[in-house]
Amino acid sequence: MERDGSDRALVARFLARRSEDAFVRLYRAHTPFMYAMALRLLGGRTGAEDVVQDAWMKAIARLDTFRWESALRTWLCGFVVNGCRERWRGPEWMPMDDTSAAPPGEPSIDLERAVAALPPGARAVLLLHDLHGYTHAEIASLLGVETGTSKSQLSRARASVRARLGKAGEP
Amino acid sequence: MEPPPALERRTVRALRSAGLLRAVWWRRPAAVAALVAAAFLAGWLTRGSTRDASLPPQAGGSDSPRFALLLYGEGAGGGSEQDRVREYREWARRLASEGRRVSGEKLAEDAAVAGPAVPNAGGLRGFFILDAASEGEARRIAATHPHVRHGGTVVVRRIVPT
Numbered sequence: 595m596e597r598d599g600s601d602r603a604l605v606a607r608f609l610a611r612r613s614e615d616a617f618v619r620l621y622r623a624h625t626p627f628m629y630a631m632a633l634r635l636l637g638g639r640t641g642a643e644d645v646v647q648d649a650w651m652k653a654i655a656r657l658d659t660f661r662w663e664s665a666l667r668t669w670l671c672g673f674v675v676n677g678c679r680e681r682w683r684g685p686e687w688m689p690m691d692d693t694s695a696a697p698p699g700e701p702s703i704d705l706e707r708a709v710a711a712l713p714p715g716a717r718a719v720l721l722l723h724d725l726h727g728y729t730h731a732e733i734a735s736l737l738g739v740e741t742g743t744s745k746s747q748l749s750r751a752r753a754s755v756r757a758r759l760g761k762a763g764e765p
Numbered sequence: 766m767e768p769p770p771a772l773e774r775r776t777v778r779a780l781r782s783a784g785l786l787r788a789v790w791w792r793r794p795a796a797v798a799a800l801v802a803a804a805f806l807a808g809w810l811t812r813g814s815t816r817d818a819s820l821p822p823q824a825g826g827s828d829s830p831r832f833a834l835l836l837y838g839e840g841a842g843g844g845s846e847q848d849r850v851r852e853y854r855e856w857a858r859r860l861a862s863e864g865r866r867v868s869g870e871k872l873a874e875d876a877a878v879a880g881p882a883v884p885n886a887g888g889l890r891g892f893f894i895l896d897a898a899s900e901g902e903a904r905r906i907a908a909t910h911p912h913v914r915h916g917g918t919v920v921v922r923r924i925v926p927t
Binding site: 611612613614617618621622625626629630633641643644646647648650651654655680 | 766767768769772773775776777779780781783785786787898899900901
């Protein structure tokens with residue numbers, strides 16, 4: 595892939611000299627994506643900047659051990675997901691019982707608010723799968739859960755969002 | 766989605782502080798000279814004092830995040846009050862010797878309240894203000910404060926630039 599080739603060149607250049615210029619090129623190539631992911635995973639709450647900065651600190655410290663078994667962006671986003679997880683409060687997952695119905699009396703709300711209203715773990719599964727294209731195996735690895743949990747949480751999260759949006763039936 | 770421009774500068778600075786980046790000083794001699802002059806004027810080159818009650822706000826162009834460490838609780842540790850103060854001052858001096866801006870004060874036990882009462886107004890024993898690259902780093906530093914070892918609590922709050 596074109597991005598993979600350019601990422602390899604940027605990383606090699608950075609590791610050769612550890613120059614600020616080389617880092618800034620890497621930073622500008624990937625931080626908009628990382629920042630957007632952090633904002634969404636945190637439900638728009640504060641902390642996204644700290645998460646991204648911490649992610650770069652950890653990634654740069656370990657960059658010489660990265661083996662290109664995944665795309666560089668996927669690896670970088672792993673640090674973002676972990677950083678967001680440290681900030682989650684309360685229950686992370688959709689409960690086992692059926693909660694797809696919107697709370698009574700609550701009016702329909704827009705998509706962004708519906709997603710932000712999900713528990714953080716379920717929100718992460720929904721965003722990582724439907725928005726960022728991660729597979730269930732990758733999500734399970736990132737979040738430290740079973741693949742089956744990722745699948746069931748995705749199903750419940752989608753149902754909850756649909757219910758809150760006031761839509762009926764499968765898309 | 767574009768991140769705030771200041772995030773890039775903070776990240777670069779944090780990486781440089783951690784020794785993970787090499788600064789390209791030779792490209793900016795004028796900037797280096799200006800930085801040294803500003804640092805001297807701001808008193809940074811005389812750091813080592815832990816009682817800088819007039820810690821400047823983020824003048825001089827610094828956008829390094831600052832955090833307040835709020836010390837609650839008495840703690841059950843032994844030693845005299847003077848020993849405790851000396852210990853806390855030594856902790857701050859070690860941070861300052863690493864190149865970090867830090868200041869702090871001990872608070873008297875009596876507290877006067879203006880406005881509605883708040884719980885445990887007198888429980889705040891002292892505070893420190895310091896620079897840290899991130900909230901995570903500030904939390905890690907707070908965990909090393911001797912107040913924690915003596916059984917007290919250190920609350921970390923990010924200072925919002927205004």
